[in-house]
Amino acid sequence: MKRQRPATEPMGGNILTRPFVFLSLLVLIAVGLLLFRFVYGLGAATNLNNGYPWGLWVVLDIHITAAIGCGAYVLAVIMYIANNREFHTLLRPALIGSTFAYTLANLAAFVDIGRWWNFYQIMLPWNINLNSVMFEIAICMFLYMIVLWMELVPPVLEKFGWERFHKPYNKVLFIIVALGIVLPTMHQSGLGALIVVAGEKISPLWQTPWIGFLFLMSAIVMGFAIVLFEGALTVLGLGRRLELHLYRRLAKLGRWVLASYLVVRFADLAYRDALGGIMQNPVQGVMFCIENMLFLLPLLIMLHPRWRGNARLLFFSAICLVLAGAVLRFNALIIGYTPSAGYVYFPSVIEILVSVGLLAVEVVGFTYIVKRFPILPPRKKTIAPGSAPPASGLASHV
Amino acid sequence: MSIKRRDFLKAAVTGSAVAALPGPAEARPNLEVPPNAVGMLYDATLCIGCKACMVGCKEANEMPVESSDVSPIWDTPMDTSGKTKNIIKVYTDGTAEVKDRETDGFSFVKRHCMHCVDPGCISVCPVTAMRKDPDTGVVTYHEEACIGCRYCVWACPYNIPKWDFEDAFGKINKCEFCNHLLAEGKLPACVDRCPTGASLFGTREEMLEEAHRRLALEPGDTYDYPRNTLDDPNRHEAVVPHYVNKVYGETQGGGTQVMVLAGVPFGKLDLPEIAERSFASVSETIQHTVYKGLIAPLALLGGLMFISRRNIEKGGTE
Numbered sequence: 001m002k003r004q005r006p007a008t009e010p011m012g013g014n015i016l017t018r019p020f021v022f023l024s025l026l027v028l029i030a031v032g033l034l035l036f037r038f039v040y041g042l043g044a045a046t047n048l049n050n051g052y053p054w055g056l057w058v059v060l061d062i063h064i065t066a067a068i069g070c071g072a073y074v075l076a077v078i079m080y081i082a083n084n085r086e087f088h089t090l091l092r093p094a095l096i097g098s099t100f101a102y103t104l105a106n107l108a109a110f111v112d113i114g115r116w117w118n119f120y121q122i123m124l125p126w127n128i129n130l131n132s133v134m135f136e137i138a139i140c141m142f143l144y145m146i147v148l149w150m151e152l153v154p155p156v157l158e159k160f161g162w163e164r165f166h167k168p169y170n171k172v173l174f175i176i177v178a179l180g181i182v183l184p185t186m187h188q189s190g191l192g193a194l195i196v197v198a199g200e201k202i203s204p205l206w207q208t209p210w211i212g213f214l215f216l217m218s219a220i221v222m223g224f225a226i227v228l229f230e231g232a233l234t235v236l237g238l239g240r241r242l243e244l245h246l247y248r249r250l251a252k253l254g255r256w257v258l259a260s261y262l263v264v265r266f267a268d269l270a271y272r273d274a275l276g277g278i279m280q281n282p283v284q285g286v287m288f289c290i291e292n293m294l295f296l297l298p299l300l301i302m303l304h305p306r307w308r309g310n311a312r313l314l315f316f317s318a319i320c321l322v323l324a325g326a327v328l329r330f331n332a333l334i335i336g337y338t339p340s341a342g343y344v345y346f347p348s349v350i351e352i353l354v355s356v357g358l359l360a361v362e363v364v365g366f367t368y369i370v371k372r373f374p375i376l377p378p379r380k381k382t383i384a385p386g387s388a389p390p391a392s393g394l395a396s397h398v
Numbered sequence: 399m400s401i402k403r404r405d406f407l408k409a410a411v412t413g414s415a416v417a418a419l420p421g422p423a424e425a426r427p428n429l430e431v432p433p434n435a436v437g438m439l440y441d442a443t444l445c446i447g448c449k450a451c452m453v454g455c456k457e458a459n460e461m462p463v464e465s466s467d468v469s470p471i472w473d474t475p476m477d478t479s480g481k482t483k484n485i486i487k488v489y490t491d492g493t494a495e496v497k498d499r500e501t502d503g504f505s506f507v508k509r510h511c512m513h514c515v516d517p518g519c520i521s522v523c524p525v526t527a528m529r530k531d532p533d534t535g536v537v538t539y540h541e542e543a544c545i546g547c548r549y550c551v552w553a554c555p556y557n558i559p560k561w562d563f564e565d566a567f568g569k570i571n572k573c574e575f576c577n578h579l580l581a582e583g584k585l586p587a588c589v590d591r592c593p594t595g596a597s598l599f600g601t602r603e604e605m606l607e608e609a610h611r612r613l614a615l616e617p618g619d620t621y622d623y624p625r626n627t628l629d630d631p632n633r634h635e636a637v638v639p640h641y642v643n644k645v646y647g648e649t650q651g652g653g654t655q656v657m658v659l660a661g662v663p664f665g666k667l668d669l670p671e672i673a674e675r676s677f678a679s680v681s682e683t684i685q686h687t688v689y690k691g692l693i694a695p696l697a698l699l700g701g702l703m704f705i706s707r708r709n710i711e712k713g714g715t716e
């Protein structure tokens with residue numbers, strides 16, 4: 001078997017840059033606040049109540065974070081199933097992003113459950129409830145996190161010079177890859193199917209038997225977008241050269257998923273005659289429009305050959321799509337949800353700071369790992385001749 | 399019927415699209431009423447809002463009082479909560495002159511677990527911490543298994559299970575039909591304490607019959623209303639009010655074991671109009687169409703393994 005491993009190497013460079021230190025502080029604050037949450041409980045730390053038992057942590061730190069973690073899933077399908085290798089240089093950075101995202105989503109689930117000391121109950125065979133969408137999600141998300149860690153074995157082997165393990169690893173890689181596709185397919189649709197059981201408590205703008213399928217499709221769209229987004233961030237923050245041709249082709253592939261998503265979304269709304277819901281509740285109506293504008297605008301950009309070729313517009317589209325998926329999830333789980341009368345919810349400062357801290361973990365971890373582990377292609381080949389490193393502190397290197 | 403079919407078709411299509419495999423499963427029908435289903439009938443027109451049932455409930459379940467007042471004199475919860483399983487609420491409109499009238503009237507309503515025939519809380523719980531007695535149909539909560547995910551709070555169509563947010567090591571609280579008292583052959587505390595027979599206990603069948611008997615009465619006539627149970631001799635005569643012509647809980651979401659009669663529309667009393675097909679059955683039909691015997695995911699896994707293995711051999715690992 002021939003190995004066509006593209007050379008990757010640690011970026012090297014100073015770890016303790018100013019942004020890194022700042023973000024690490026945010027992480028530390030979050031850790032402190034989490035301590036508070038575990039000692040004084042959910043009621044003290046959050047603004048959750050019995051009308052809105054799920055809030056920011058569930059939607060942002062579990063649902064959205066997991067969807068943002070779909071980069072590796074999307075690239076795995078393209079590379080190993082469609083056998084299209086042109087994006088191979090994007091795989092490792094995407095894997096790092098996804099692994100962080102899923103690890104944090106699992107952690108957030110642990111933080112959010114009220115009886116965390118009882119979490120192992122979900123693994124006891126006599127407690128299993130196969131009817132529960134939550135059960136499926138919890139198990140699949142946990143297993144997928146482990147799969148992602150296993151997909152990160154090669155860079156670790158390279159880093160420590162254990163090359164002789166590559167061969168046995170590559171023999172079982174196909175199992176890891178297949179699991180790494182089935183598991184997200186299952187739980188990303190499950191995260192949407194979660195709301196079906198709430199029936200009429202969710203506005204018909206989001207309550208549909210198709211919601212699972214829509215969540216899955218939008219997660220794939222977000223996977224595409226996050227690869228683009230991460231690419232742009234490594235350009236801006238770490239002074240890498242932009243591989244525009246790759247991103248343009250990625251956008252070309254992704255737009256078909258995006259277009260199908262919108263077709264299914266609106267066909268379903270029309271079939272159920274649910275668009276009237278926009279008029280019934282102004283907040284829900286506005287949020288619905290924002291959500292779908294954020295999906296539509298990038299599609300227009302990506303359909304237009306010249307716009308698609310513009311790096312800025314491409315980056316803008318990616319941001320829109322990540323936001324679109326995020327708003328869809330906020331809408332389906334919180335905005336579209338009608339609690340019994342008299343309850344309101346807005347996240348507490350602690351909820352917000354913990355969420356910010358968890359996002360900071362991702363950036364800090366990503367920066368550290370690409371500087372110390374062989375994730376990105378060697379700099380020599382990727383820095384454009386004569387390009388000065390940007391002023392950002394993250395890019396300062398020895 | 400046609401709606402069921404449509405939902406099912408949609409679910410089947412969703413399922414096969416997700417799993418990339420046909421073979422739709424049977425739509426899961428609503429669950430059946432258990433053989434010895436217990437029942438409760440709450441007749442809002444008999445309720446005088448004395449809240450004796452609330453006191454009884456707290457005593458029987460060793461729940462502390464709660465105060466929403468500035469000066470805590472009484473037990474005054476605002477809703478069912480981590481410390482309150484049962485609450486009397488009031489609907490008022492305009493001048494609120496006449497009892498059990500929608501306009502310029504008022505009505506009490508007693509809210510606690512409905513003990514659904516096909517409960518959402520049981521369908522959603524990832525650890526089977528909500529269980530329905532296969533014989534009596536009482537829905538109980540088992541804290542030793544609960545992980546505190548609050549999916550039951552989120553999903554219950556009647557907003558009944560409540561998380562105790564005041565306790566750092568909290569749990570879910572909900573009415574369990576005084577299961578411990580039923581086991582001793584006693585009445586649920588709220589029924590036992592009710593002075594007017596507004597809360598009545600029996601089998602679900604008996605309660606349904608009694609409810610329909612009352613709906614068939616002529617408003618203005620008198621009726622010999624039972625207290626506690628149908629065969630308790632301690633009855634009282636009262637004038638028959640204008641009932642809304644429906645037994646709430648007969649069919650809603652597949653039916654409930656606690657049923658309600660009232661003089662004002664149920665929607666005003668926090669009792670939403672819910673389709674007959676339970677949300678649990680809709681959700682589970684989708685789940686099981688996709689995951690029936692794990693065949694679809696396993697087939698998908700097998701196919702992916704085959705393809706990726708071939709591609710890895712052909713094209714290298716990365």
Ligand code: SF4
Nearest residue numbers: 511512514518519554
């Ligand atoms: S009313 Fe709610 S808590 Fe009670 S059985 Fe039905 S779903 Fe469960």
Ligand code: SF4
Nearest residue numbers: 523544545547548550
């Ligand atoms: S909070 Fe407890 S009882 Fe409710 S669904 Fe979660 S694990 Fe089950």
Ligand code: SF4
Nearest residue numbers: 455484573576586588
């Ligand atoms: S049956 Fe028991 S627990 Fe339920 S409301 Fe009545 S007194 Fe309370």
